[in-house]
Amino acid sequence: MGQAENLTLLTLDKKPDFVETAYIQDITQRALSYIRAGYPVHFSGPAGTGKTALAMHVAAQLDRQVILIHGDDEFGSSDLVGGHNGYRSTKVIDNYVHSVIKKEENVSKQWVDNRLTSACKYGLTLIYDEFTRSRPEANNVLLSVLEERLLVLPSVQFGEGYLQVHPEFSAIFTSNPEEYAGVHKTQDALLDRMITLKLDRHDGETEIAITQAKSGLPRKQAQAIVEMIREFRTIGVNNARPTIRACIMLARVVALRGGVVDASDPLFRKMCHDVVNIDCVKVSHDGQALGLERLNEIIDRFCTVAAKPVLVPVPVAESHGPKQAARSSKRARIKGYAL
Numbered sequence: 001m002g003q004a005e006n007l008t009l010l011t012l013d014k015k016p017d018f019v020e021t022a023y024i025q026d027i028t029q030r031a032l033s034y035i036r037a038g039y040p041v042h043f044s045g046p047a048g049t050g051k052t053a054l055a056m057h058v059a060a061q062l063d064r065q066v067i068l069i070h071g072d073d074e075f076g077s078s079d080l081v082g083g084h085n086g087y088r089s090t091k092v093i094d095n096y097v098h099s100v101i102k103k104e105e106n107v108s109k110q111w112v113d114n115r116l117t118s119a120c121k122y123g124l125t126l127i128y129d130e131f132t133r134s135r136p137e138a139n140n141v142l143l144s145v146l147e148e149r150l151l152v153l154p155s156v157q158f159g160e161g162y163l164q165v166h167p168e169f170s171a172i173f174t175s176n177p178e179e180y181a182g183v184h185k186t187q188d189a190l191l192d193r194m195i196t197l198k199l200d201r202h203d204g205e206t207e208i209a210i211t212q213a214k215s216g217l218p219r220k221q222a223q224a225i226v227e228m229i230r231e232f233r234t235i236g237v238n239n240a241r242p243t244i245r246a247c248i249m250l251a252r253v254v255a256l257r258g259g260v261v262d263a264s265d266p267l268f269r270k271m272c273h274d275v276v277n278i279d280c281v282k283v284s285h286d287g288q289a290l291g292l293e294r295l296n297e298i299i300d301r302f303c304t305v306a307a308k309p310v311l312v313p314v315p316v317a318e319s320h321g322p323k324q325a326a327r328s329s330k331r332a333r334i335k336g337y338a339l
Contacts, residue, residue: 009124010068012060017213021206024054027197031058031172034195040146040171042191045199048243051174054199055127059172064125067115071133071175073182077141081153082114116141120151123168132175132183139190146171146193204230207244215251221261225251228302232276235294242276250275263303272299 020028031041031054041058043051059066069080092104119126131139144150149165173194176183202210204226212222229247233240253271254261262268276295 010066012056012066014057014060018053018057019206019209019213021203021209023203023206024057027054027199028058028061031197032061035062035170035172040173040194042173042175042194042196043199044175044177044196046177046201046240046243048240048245049199049201050244051199052127052129055129055172055174059125059127062125062170064123064168064170066125066127067119069115069126069128069131071128071130073133073135073184075134075138077138078114080114080116080138080141081151082112082117116145117151117153117163119171120145120163120165120169123166126169126171128171128173130175130183131173132186135184136187136190140187142171143189143193146190201240202244207247210244211247211251214248215255217251217255217261221254222247222251224261224303225254228272228298229276231298231302232295235291246275261303263299268303269296269299272303 031043034041035058043054045051056066072079090106093101113121116126118124141152144152144162145165149169151163151165153161153163171194175186207226207230208219208223211217211226212219215222217225226244226247229242229244229250233242250271254268257267259265259268272295273292
C-alpha cells in the first residue's frame with residue numbers, strides 16, 4: 001500500500017487577509033457543527049461566491065492535513081480509490097552451500113493508493129472541489145464512505161474487500177449549480193448523504209471588506225469600486241456577473257499603479273472597460289450594444305467621490321505680540337479656518 005507521506009498533503013492555516021464578516025462567520029460555524037457531528041458538507045453556488053476559499057477556511061479549523069481533489073470528466077473510480085500500477089519483483093539467491101545455488105523469484109502486481117483511499121485510511125480532510133464535474137459512476141464509491149464509513153476496494157488487494165474509514169476522516173464538497181456547462185447531474189443518493197449549504201452573492205459590506213483586504217486600497221476607494229460593479233450587475237442579462245473577482249482585479253491594479261478610483265482619470269475608466277468588457281456586450285436594446293454606455297454612466301455616478309481630497313492651504317495669522325496674536329487667532333476661528 002502507498003503511504004500518505006508519498007502524497008501531496010496540504011497543511012492549511014488561516015490566511016491573514018481572509019475576511020470574516022458576520023455572513024462568513026455564520027456559514028463557517030454551521031459547517032463546522034455539521035462536520036463535527038460526522039456529516040460531510042457541500043458548498044453549492046455560482047462562480048464568485050467563494051466556495052473553494054470557504055472550504056479551505058473551514059478545513060483549516062479542523063486541524064487536520066488536507067487532500068485536494070478537483071472534479072474531472074475523465075475520472076473513474078480508480079482515480080479516487082487507486083489501482084494496480086506496475087509490478088513488484090523480488091529475487092532470493094541462496095548460496096549457503098557454495099556448490100549449490102538456489103534461486104527464488106516472485107512477481108506481483110503493485111497496488112498504489114489514490115487520494116480518497118489515503119484520506120479514509122489516515123483520517124485526513126478531503127476537499128472535493130467541483131465534484132459534479134466528475135461522472136456520477138466515478139463518485140459512486142463515495143456512497144458507502146459517507147454512510148457506512150466503509151471504502152469498498154478490489155478483493156484482490158484486501159481479502160475482506162473493504163477498508164474501515166478512519167474516525168477523523170471528514171469531507172467537504174463544492175459545486176456550481178447544475179445548469180452550468182461541463183457538469184453532471186448528481187445522483188440523489190449522494191446528495192442525501194451530505195448537508196448542502198447554498199451560497200449566494202455576498203452582501204455589500206462583505207464584498208467591500210474582501211476587496212479592501214485583497215488590494216490594500218483605502219475603504220472609501222474599495223467601496224466605490226464595489227458599488228459600481230454591484231450596480232452594473234443589475235442591468236445585465238446575467239445578474240451573477242460581474243463577480244467579486246472583478247472588484248478585486250480592478251482594486252489590485254489601481255493599488256499597484258498607485259492610482260485612485262476617479263472617473264476623471266482616463267486610464268482608470270479604460271481599466272473598468274477592460275475588466276467588465278465581456279459583460280458589456282451582453283447588454284443591448286433593439287440589437288444595439290448599450291453596455292459600455294451604461295457602464296460609463298455608472299462610473300461617473302459612483303467613482304467621483306473616491307478621488308484624492310483637494311488640500312486647501314490654511315492661512316496663518318501674523319504675530320505682533322501675545323494680545324494681537326490672540327485676537328488674530330480668534331478672528332481666524334470665526335472665519336472658519338483651523339490654525
